[in-house]
Amino acid sequence: MTLTTIQGADEAQWVLCQGCTTPLYRKRWTRGLKVCPECGNHARLTAPERLAQLFDPGALELLTIPAVTEDVLGFVDTVPYPTRLADARARTGLDEAVVCARGAIGGHPVVVAAMDFRFMAGSLGVGVGQLVTLAAETALVEQVPLLIVTASGGARMQEGPLSLMQMARTSAALGQLDEAGLLTISLITDPTYGGVAASFATLADVIVAEPGARLGFAGRRVIEQTIHQVLPERFQTAEFLLERGFVDLVVPRDRLRAELSRLLAAAAPGPHGELPDRPTDPRVSDxxxxxxxxxxxxxxxxxxxxxxxxxxxxxxxxxxxxxxxxxxxxxxxxxxxxxxxxxxxxxxxxxxxxxxxxxxxxxxxxxxxxxxxxxxxxxxxxxxxxxxxxxxxxxxxxxxxxxxxxxxxxxxxxxxxxxxxxxxxxxxxxxxxxxxxxxxxxxxxxxxxxxxxxxxxxxxxxxxxxxxxxxxxxxxxxxxxxxxxxxxxxxxxxxxxxxxxxxxxxxxxxxxxxxxxxxxxxxxxxxxxxxxxxxxxxxxxxxxxxxxxGFGTALTVETGLRSEREGVS
Known part of the structure; x- marks a missing residue:
C-alpha cells in the first residue's frame, strides 16, 4: 500500500462543492486542502491525504500492521461480505478502513491511526478494531502520544457481535495509555457515528473537530424517524457540540497541524528556560x-x-x-x-x-x-x-x-x-x-x-x-x-x-x-x-x-485518645 490515491485518468478539472454547490477549479480546491473558499465546507479526505497533510514533510513511516478481516459469519446481504471487502480494497487501494503510521507533527513524535470513509463507510469491524488497538499499543511501547482521525458511519453489520466487541477492545487500549500517562487526541471528521463515536473517538484526552463535522451515536435520520421530531439544523455538528461541552476545539483544516503541534508540545516537557533579567521573587511573606x-x-x-x-x-x-x-x-x-x-x-x-x-x-x-x-x-x-x-x-x-x-x-x-x-x-x-x-x-x-x-x-x-x-x-x-x-x-x-x-x-x-x-x-x-x-x-x-x-485546632486522633484516657483515669 502506498500514499497515492487511485484516480481516474480523465479526472474532471472542476468539482462541485457539496456545501454550497459552487463550481471549484480542482487544482485550486486541492491546494486549499479540499476546503471550499466560498462556504468553508470541508470535503472528506482519504486516509493517505490526511496523513500527508498532518505529518511533517519526510517524517512519515507507515506501520506494517496486518489487517485481519474474515467472514466469520458467512454474511450475505445483496452480495457476500467477501465480495464487498474485495471491492472496497480495489477501489481504495487500502487493506482496511484505517491506515496507521508513526512520525512527527511539528517535530513532536506521534503515532496516528487515520480512518478512511471510502472503505465500507469507515465501519467498525474486527480489522479496524485490531488496527486501532495495535496503534495504541505501538504508542504505548514507544511512549509517544496517539492521534486518531475518525470517519465512520458506525458498526460493520456484516461482522455481527464481533463488530460490537471492538468498542470495548479499543476502549481498553486507550485505557492503557491513560495508565501510562500518554496523551491521546481524537480528530473528529465528518461523519463520525455509532460504535466509533461511542468508543475511541470520544475517549481521548483532547477532542478536536473540523468545522461542520458531525458526531453522534445515532444518526440524524434515525433519531427523527424514532422520535418523530425535526431536529435543529446544527444538531450534532462540531459547533453544536462545542457549545455543549463535548468538544475541546473546532479547528479549520489549514490550522490543524499547528494546533496539534501545540497540544503535543504540552505532553513533551523539556528543559524550561529562565526569565531574562529575572527579578527577585516578589512575594511578601511577612x-x-x-x-x-x-x-x-x-x-x-x-x-x-x-x-x-x-x-x-x-x-x-x-x-x-x-x-x-x-x-x-x-x-x-x-x-x-x-x-x-x-x-x-x-x-x-x-x-x-x-x-x-x-x-x-x-x-x-x-x-x-x-x-x-x-x-x-x-x-x-x-x-x-x-x-x-x-x-x-x-x-x-x-x-x-x-x-x-x-x-x-x-x-x-x-x-x-x-x-x-x-x-x-x-x-x-x-x-x-x-x-x-x-x-x-x-x-x-x-x-x-x-x-x-x-x-x-x-x-x-x-x-x-x-x-x-x-x-x-x-x-x-x-x-x-x-x-x-x-x-x-x-x-x-x-x-x-x-x-x-x-x-x-x-x-x-x-x-x-x-x-x-x-x-x-x-x-x-x-x-x-x-x-x-x-x-x-x-x-x-x-x-x-x-x-x-492545619487550619484550626491541632488536635489529632492520637492526642484525642490520650485526652480521653486521661479523663477516664
Missing part, C-alpha cells in the same frame, strides 16, 4: 511588611473592572496558551477558562475564573460566577494535568459560585465538593493566585493548592461583605463594618496563614500597569513551581493535605 489598609476600600479595589483577568494574564505572563473547552457532560461554562500553556518554557495547565472589563463581557461570562459545568471542566483539566505530569496553576477571581436555580438542579454543591477532594489529592504541583476577588466556596473550589498567593489588593472571604451585613446586621449599609470583621484583606490572610505570600501591586493597582503586574505574577509563579517541582508526587499530596489540616 504581614508586618504590608501596609495597613481600609478593608472596605480593598474590597472595592479587588472588584475594579480595569484589573487584568485570567485571559489577560494568559496573554501577558504565559505563552502558547491553548484553551480547552467543555466538561464532557453537557456544558462549557464561560466563567471558567483553562488549557495548556507555557510558563517560561515549562508546560503547565492554567485554569481560572473569567470576568471581563465591560458590561457585555461580564454578562457573557456570568460575572465570573461558575456553574457546575465550570467546576467540572476545571476538574477534567486538572485530571489531564495529573496524567501528563503538568503543574497546575489556578487564577481565582469570582464573587462566588453562580446562585441560580438551574445551577442547583445540575449539582452545584456536588461539583464544588468534588473539586475540593480532587485538588487535595493531585500528585502534581498546584499553585493558586487570587488575582482579584475570592468569594466563598466558589473560589476555594479552584484554590486547594500547595501554595496560595494573592495580589496586594485582592480579597478572600467566606462571604461577601454585603451578604454578611444583610444576614448578621440585617442592614446592607453595614457592609464596610462586615468587611473589617471578615478579615479578608491580603494582610489579614497572610497573618492567618490562609495565603503563603502577597504579590505587591504596581502603583495604582494591577489595572494601572498590567504588564508590570503580569511580570510579578510570572516571577512569583516560576519560583513557587520550581520549589514544588523538587518534591515527589506523594510529598506534594502530603504537603497540601497537611496545609489545610
Amino acid at each position: 504581614p508586618g511588611l504590608l501596609p495597613e489598609s481600609d478593608p472596605w476600600e480593598q474590597v472595592r479595589l479587588a472588584r475594579r473592572l480595569d484589573r487584568p483577568t485570567t485571559l489577560d494574564y494568559l496573554a501577558m505572563a504565559f505563552t502558547d496558551f491553548q484553551e480547552l473547552h467543555g466538561d464532557r457532560l453537557g456544558g462549557d461554562c464561560p466563567a471558567v477558562v483553562g488549557g495548556t500553556a507555557r510558563l517560561v518554557g515549562r508546560p503547565v495547565m492554567v485554569i481560572g475564573h473569567q470576568k471581563g472589563h465591560t458590561a457585555a463581557e461580564l454578562n457573557q461570562r456570568s460575572f465570573g460566577m461558575p456553574g457546575p459545568d465550570g467546576y467540572r471542566k476545571a476538574a477534567r483539566l486538572m485530571r489531564l494535568a495529573e496524567k501528563l505530569r503538568l503543574p497546575v496553576v489556578t487564577l481565582v477571581d469570582t464573587p462566588g459560585a453562580y446562585p441560580g436555580a438551574d445551577a442547583e438542579e445540575r449539582g452545584q454543591a456536588v461539583a464544588i465538593a468534588e473539586n475540593l477532594r480532587l485538588m487535595a489529592g493531585l500528585e502534581v504541583p498546584v499553585v493558586s493566585v487570587i488575582i482579584g476577588e475570592g468569594g466563598s466556596g466558589g473560589a476555594l473550589a479552584l484554590a486547594v493548592a500547595n501554595r496560595v498567593l494573592i495580589f496586594g489588593n485582592g480579597v478572600y472571604s467566606v462571604i461577601s461583605p454585603e451578604g454578611c451585613a444583610a444576614i448578621l446586621w440585617k442592614d446592607p449599609a453595614a457592609a464596610p463594618r462586615a468587611a473589617a470583621a471578615l478579615s479578608g484583606s491580603a494582610r489579614d490572610l497572610l497573618r492567618l496563614g490562609i495565603v503563603d505570600g502577597v504579590i505587591p501591586e504596581p502603583e495604582g493597582g494591577t489595572g494601572a500597569d498590567p504588564l508590570r503586574a503580569a511580570d510579578r505574577l510570572r516571577a512569583a509563579l516560576v519560583t513557587a513551581v520550581d520549589e514544588l517541582s523538587r518534591m515527589s508526587p506523594r510529598a506534594l499530596v502530603t504537603d497540601r493535605r497537611e496545609r489545610f489540616r
Whole structure:
C-alpha cells in the first residue's frame, strides 16, 4: 500500500462543492486542502491525504500492521461480505478502513491511526478494531502520544457481535495509555457515528473537530424517524457540540497541524528556560511588611473592572496558551477558562475564573460566577494535568459560585465538593493566585493548592461583605463594618496563614500597569513551581493535605485518645 490515491485518468478539472454547490477549479480546491473558499465546507479526505497533510514533510513511516478481516459469519446481504471487502480494497487501494503510521507533527513524535470513509463507510469491524488497538499499543511501547482521525458511519453489520466487541477492545487500549500517562487526541471528521463515536473517538484526552463535522451515536435520520421530531439544523455538528461541552476545539483544516503541534508540545516537557533579567521573587511573606489598609476600600479595589483577568494574564505572563473547552457532560461554562500553556518554557495547565472589563463581557461570562459545568471542566483539566505530569496553576477571581436555580438542579454543591477532594489529592504541583476577588466556596473550589498567593489588593472571604451585613446586621449599609470583621484583606490572610505570600501591586493597582503586574505574577509563579517541582508526587499530596489540616485546632486522633484516657483515669 502506498500514499497515492487511485484516480481516474480523465479526472474532471472542476468539482462541485457539496456545501454550497459552487463550481471549484480542482487544482485550486486541492491546494486549499479540499476546503471550499466560498462556504468553508470541508470535503472528506482519504486516509493517505490526511496523513500527508498532518505529518511533517519526510517524517512519515507507515506501520506494517496486518489487517485481519474474515467472514466469520458467512454474511450475505445483496452480495457476500467477501465480495464487498474485495471491492472496497480495489477501489481504495487500502487493506482496511484505517491506515496507521508513526512520525512527527511539528517535530513532536506521534503515532496516528487515520480512518478512511471510502472503505465500507469507515465501519467498525474486527480489522479496524485490531488496527486501532495495535496503534495504541505501538504508542504505548514507544511512549509517544496517539492521534486518531475518525470517519465512520458506525458498526460493520456484516461482522455481527464481533463488530460490537471492538468498542470495548479499543476502549481498553486507550485505557492503557491513560495508565501510562500518554496523551491521546481524537480528530473528529465528518461523519463520525455509532460504535466509533461511542468508543475511541470520544475517549481521548483532547477532542478536536473540523468545522461542520458531525458526531453522534445515532444518526440524524434515525433519531427523527424514532422520535418523530425535526431536529435543529446544527444538531450534532462540531459547533453544536462545542457549545455543549463535548468538544475541546473546532479547528479549520489549514490550522490543524499547528494546533496539534501545540497540544503535543504540552505532553513533551523539556528543559524550561529562565526569565531574562529575572527579578527577585516578589512575594511578601511577612504581614508586618504590608501596609495597613481600609478593608472596605480593598474590597472595592479587588472588584475594579480595569484589573487584568485570567485571559489577560494568559496573554501577558504565559505563552502558547491553548484553551480547552467543555466538561464532557453537557456544558462549557464561560466563567471558567483553562488549557495548556507555557510558563517560561515549562508546560503547565492554567485554569481560572473569567470576568471581563465591560458590561457585555461580564454578562457573557456570568460575572465570573461558575456553574457546575465550570467546576467540572476545571476538574477534567486538572485530571489531564495529573496524567501528563503538568503543574497546575489556578487564577481565582469570582464573587462566588453562580446562585441560580438551574445551577442547583445540575449539582452545584456536588461539583464544588468534588473539586475540593480532587485538588487535595493531585500528585502534581498546584499553585493558586487570587488575582482579584475570592468569594466563598466558589473560589476555594479552584484554590486547594500547595501554595496560595494573592495580589496586594485582592480579597478572600467566606462571604461577601454585603451578604454578611444583610444576614448578621440585617442592614446592607453595614457592609464596610462586615468587611473589617471578615478579615479578608491580603494582610489579614497572610497573618492567618490562609495565603503563603502577597504579590505587591504596581502603583495604582494591577489595572494601572498590567504588564508590570503580569511580570510579578510570572516571577512569583516560576519560583513557587520550581520549589514544588523538587518534591515527589506523594510529598506534594502530603504537603497540601497537611496545609489545610492545619487550619484550626491541632488536635489529632492520637492526642484525642490520650485526652480521653486521661479523663477516664
